[in-house]
Amino acid sequence: MTKVDAFEKAWLLAFKKDDFSLFDEIYHPDFKGIAPVTEVEVNIDGFKEVVRTIKDFIIFTPAEALVGNDDFLKVHRYNKLKEADIFNSVTISLKYKEGKIIHQAYAFEELDYDPSEGKDWNWEDYE
DSSP: OOHHHHHHHHHHHHHHHOOOHHHHHHEEEEEEEEOTTTOOEEEHHHHHHHHHHHTTTEEEOOOEEEEEOSSEEEEEEEEEETTSOOEEEEEEEEEEETTEEEEEEEEEEEESSOTTTTSSOOGGGGO
């Protein structure tokens, strides 16, 4: 499984089933990351709590790898707030140590359009 596939599967399990078993496999025990929205640095347990909170509010598209090597992966996806037509383009930077994610940071760009328009997918595909 590629790094982006493992990342995507871990997030889907967490969002859909509150199952963090794959998080525990791909995230380093010394993980520190910047929590989305609050921009506060958290450890892996704090990060899992953030994910449990945001899963009720957003829908996200599958992550697509932009660039990567053994120590770094940058992915892109779109987010939509479930209860509003607010869309974001999201770039996620992942740093690896010993083959596991040691740091994660986000860059959000709010969009003034629905990125699904004119595409062969819609948000319901990812709910």
